[in-house]
Amino acid sequence: MADTQKRITDIGPPDYKDFMSPAMKANYGKWKYHEIIRPGVMVHVSETGDKLFTVRAGGSRLMSIDKIRQFCDIADKFCDGYFRFTSRHNIEFMFTDESNIDPLIKAINDLGHPVGGTGNSISSIVHTQGWVHCHSAATDASGVVKAVMDDLIDHFKNMDLPGKLRIALACCLNMCGAVHCSDIAILGIHTKAPIVDNDTLPKMCEIPTVVASCPTAAIRPSTEDGKPGVEVIEENCMFCANCYTVCPSMPLNNADTDGISLWVGGKVSNARTEPTFSKLAVPFIPNNPPRWPEVTDTIRTMVEVWAQNARKFERMGEFIDRIGWPRFFEMTGIEFQKEHIDDFKYAGLSFKRSAHLSY
Amino acid sequence: MALKEHKTPLLDELEKGEWPSFVTEIKNCASKNEMSNDLLGLLEKSYRERIGFWKHGGIVGVMGYGGGVIGRYTQLPEEYPNIEHFHTMRVNQPSGWLYTSDALRKLCDIWEKHGSGLTNMHGSTGDIVFLGCTTDDLEPTFADLTEAGFDLGGSGSDVRTPSCCIGPARCEWACYDTLAVTYDFTMHYQDELHRPAFPYKWKFKMSGCPNDCVASVARADISIIGTWQDDIRIDQDSVGEYSDNGLDILRDVIMNCPGKCMEWDGKTLEIDNKTCRHCMHCINAMPKALRPGTDTGAVVLIGSKAPIVEGAIISSVLVPFWKPEPPYDDLKDLMDEIIDLWCEEGKARERIGEFIQRVGMGNFLDAIGLEPEPAMVAYPRDNPYVFYEDAEEE
Numbered sequence: 001m002a003d004t005q006k007r008i009t010d011i012g013p014p015d016y017k018d019f020m021s022p023a024m025k026a027n028y029g030k031w032k033y034h035e036i037i038r039p040g041v042m043v044h045v046s047e048t049g050d051k052l053f054t055v056r057a058g059g060s061r062l063m064s065i066d067k068i069r070q071f072c073d074i075a076d077k078f079c080d081g082y083f084r085f086t087s088r089h090n091i092e093f094m095f096t097d098e099s100n101i102d103p104l105i106k107a108i109n110d111l112g113h114p115v116g117g118t119g120n121s122i123s124s125i126v127h128t129q130g131w132v133h134c135h136s137a138a139t140d141a142s143g144v145v146k147a148v149m150d151d152l153i154d155h156f157k158n159m160d161l162p163g164k165l166r167i168a169l170a171c172c173l174n175m176c177g178a179v180h181c182s183d184i185a186i187l188g189i190h191t192k193a194p195i196v197d198n199d200t201l202p203k204m205c206e207i208p209t210v211v212a213s214c215p216t217a218a219i220r221p222s223t224e225d226g227k228p229g230v231e232v233i234e235e236n237c238m239f240c241a242n243c244y245t246v247c248p249s250m251p252l253n254n255a256d257t258d259g260i261s262l263w264v265g266g267k268v269s270n271a272r273t274e275p276t277f278s279k280l281a282v283p284f285i286p287n288n289p290p291r292w293p294e295v296t297d298t299i300r301t302m303v304e305v306w307a308q309n310a311r312k313f314e315r316m317g318e319f320i321d322r323i324g325w326p327r328f329f330e331m332t333g334i335e336f337q338k339e340h341i342d343d344f345k346y347a348g349l350s351f352k353r354s355a356h357l358s359y
Numbered sequence: 360m361a362l363k364e365h366k367t368p369l370l371d372e373l374e375k376g377e378w379p380s381f382v383t384e385i386k387n388c389a390s391k392n393e394m395s396n397d398l399l400g401l402l403e404k405s406y407r408e409r410i411g412f413w414k415h416g417g418i419v420g421v422m423g424y425g426g427g428v429i430g431r432y433t434q435l436p437e438e439y440p441n442i443e444h445f446h447t448m449r450v451n452q453p454s455g456w457l458y459t460s461d462a463l464r465k466l467c468d469i470w471e472k473h474g475s476g477l478t479n480m481h482g483s484t485g486d487i488v489f490l491g492c493t494t495d496d497l498e499p500t501f502a503d504l505t506e507a508g509f510d511l512g513g514s515g516s517d518v519r520t521p522s523c524c525i526g527p528a529r530c531e532w533a534c535y536d537t538l539a540v541t542y543d544f545t546m547h548y549q550d551e552l553h554r555p556a557f558p559y560k561w562k563f564k565m566s567g568c569p570n571d572c573v574a575s576v577a578r579a580d581i582s583i584i585g586t587w588q589d590d591i592r593i594d595q596d597s598v599g600e601y602s603d604n605g606l607d608i609l610r611d612v613i614m615n616c617p618g619k620c621m622e623w624d625g626k627t628l629e630i631d632n633k634t635c636r637h638c639m640h641c642i643n644a645m646p647k648a649l650r651p652g653t654d655t656g657a658v659v660l661i662g663s664k665a666p667i668v669e670g671a672i673i674s675s676v677l678v679p680f681w682k683p684e685p686p687y688d689d690l691k692d693l694m695d696e697i698i699d700l701w702c703e704e705g706k707a708r709e710r711i712g713e714f715i716q717r718v719g720m721g722n723f724l725d726a727i728g729l730e731p732e733p734a735m736v737a738y739p740r741d742n743p744y745v746f747y748e749d750a751e752e753e
């Protein structure tokens with residue numbers, strides 16, 4: 001690099017203190033309580049008596065710089081330029097003048113974004129890259145999310161659910177968005193073993209690494225016409241794409257056999273019950289772009305069954321725990337299949353090991 | 360130069376409906392940027408053929424860093440030449456995703472100059488994601504970023520960009536300063552964050568209370584979750600108000616208490632704090648009436664991860680109560696012990712949670728010099744295959 005400028009490295013992120021509004025600084029650590037005034041609008045009250053209002057806008061994770069600039073304009077107008085994002089791709093505007101609430105909501109709505117996601121509602125769906133940017137995606141991410149949120153948007157804008165609803169999507173088992181502890185997890189899955197390209201494999205990958213990458217030991221070294229390579233024992237493959245992640249010569253993307261599985265009843269919060277994994281609800285739904293109607297319909301069914309029958313505060317998993325899994329399958333009309341029964345390590349722990357059944 | 364027009368009948372369907380459309384975002388950039396324009400065409404093809412068209416990443420990056428850039432190339436460079444290279448840059452977000460419009464406008468200008476104009480706000484780990492950069496533009500983008508006070512985040516087998524909830528900046532439940540700890544740890548581990556040298560990734564996530572707003576228990580190798588040791592603070596008058604306003608305290612609060620430690624006689628709420636499990640439910644239900652205690656700190660848990668390679672794990676207790684005090688050397692020392700051990704004995708692509716399962720939690724604790732404690736288990740083992748150690752060797 002013919003550069004006269006000194007190269008700057010390892011400076012880390014900017015100091016968050018520079019991005020806190022005066023009201024945040026003055027009341028740092030002194031917040032006393034908060035109230036949700038209406039869907040998407042909160043007020044935090046400090047021990048000093050100060051109030052900080054927050055309006056939460058639903059966002060799409062994939063954003064253009066122009067959209068970010070438009071949000072900046074809103075922040076300048078109503079919040080002295082201070083705003084933040086949440087862990088679920090929402091945008092939060094914080095300000096001290098209560099009379100800003102209505103015009104701010106209008107500005108957000110005018111930009112095409114809904115306000116909501118607080119309290120007992122669905123928040124934005126956290127998700128991965130999908131076909132927009134990933135090599136191992138078994139489905140698209142943004143498109144499925146958009147279709148599901150279009151369908152459930154009323155539950156974003158109104159706090160009309162029994163408890164919180166957290167949906168997440170990962171486009172393959174790699175789960176770069178760890179979705180496995182969500183009320184509903186949408187998970188892209190491959191269902192065919194990788195097709196090994198032994199012409200390119202020895203050049204691109206180290207055979208022992210490829211063999212070791214497989215959790216179920218489905219890959220073994222092989223020789224074809226005296227040339228080294230690998231082979232996949234198909235019965236042992238559970239299509240996780242681990243091997244493909246370490247070696248490009250083992251692709252397993254397939255338009256007809258890739259699709260979506262749905263998982264329910266997980267959570268991360270400690271409220272009431274301990275954090276828990278989501279469990280398999282629907283083993284496979286083929287990809288049906290652009291709007292994945294089978295996926296949105298099934299999710300809607302699960303959400304409505306829960307919304308109509310759960311007790312106050314009960315999350316999806318707590319509700320199912322109370323009514324029992326047989327009843328869940330009955331109420332949702334989802335077919336229980338062989339795939340629902342675990343057959344990997346420690347599978348027996350998930351068998352019903354008592355006579356506690358409801359009839 | 361006129362941009363090639365890609366017809367997108369399928370994607371157009373995703374501009375309908377009320378939720379903000381990512382297609383509209385891509386189209387916005389596509390109207391003025393040839394990379395985004397080709398991305399739009401490629402994505403329509405994916406929707407048509409129900410499959411992705413991306414190749415594996417090669418090793419690309421900025422000088423002196425091994426992390427922060429994920430190489431990405433399309434499989435169809437002839438058809439979509441402008442996204443032959445379409446790398447991702449992870450830009451380390453500020454603690455709590457707090458911004459000023461000035462700072463974000465600077466980032467937008469940089470990304471307009473060098474890349475596709477498309478971003479993720481934010482990626483799953485927490486970084487600002489710049490989506491779509493050519494190899495040649497990586498270094499100039501990086502130069503402009505650092506000039507503006509930003510740096511790259513982690514990727515590959517390194518410390519991944521730590522992230523945290525809003526904490527004491529706006530939450531009354533923050534039991535420790537998540538923003539400060541996150542910033543401090545991020546700065547402390549700059550080398551480990553930028554230069555991958557671990558068996559696999561290592562994530563820190565900081566949540567201010569057991570509600571765990573950043574899902575640390577599910578997806579961080581080290582989950583630091585705020586909690587308190589003393590009594591829940593009760594404002595009895597406010598409890599009465601909640602009751603008067605229609606909250607069924609018995610059914611909705613007390614019957615949901617996992618510690619079975621609350622009583623309500625219609626006038627006074629009593630909590631047996633010795634068996635409170637610090638789950639947050641009662642506080643969530645009555646935020647005006649109940650607050651965490653004042654002897655606050657955090658539980659440190661270890662090991663959670665998504666399924667790859669050996670199966671998903673939820674973090675488990677490592678330090679039942681940690682009192683965070685800057686510069687947090689006690690916890691950093693413990694982290695160093697663990698990371699050293701893992702670097703020495705971990706297998707490639709083995710997360711710390713998997714490592715612990717392989718060597719055994721007991722042996723792991725021995726190796727890092729931590730005493731076993733009952734708080735670390737849900738219950739003691741129920742299988743009698745105990746590997747007793749030879750007493751004489753002790």
Ligand code: SF4
Pocket residue numbers: 193194213214215216217218219232236237238239240241242243244252
């Ligand atoms: S996809 Fe997963 S299970 Fe199948 S061969 Fe590859 S690593 Fe093994």
Ligand code: SF4
Pocket residue numbers: 272615616617618619620621630634635636637638639640641642
């Ligand atoms: S925090 Fe949870 S366990 Fe403790 S008293 Fe409240 S509801 Fe019960």
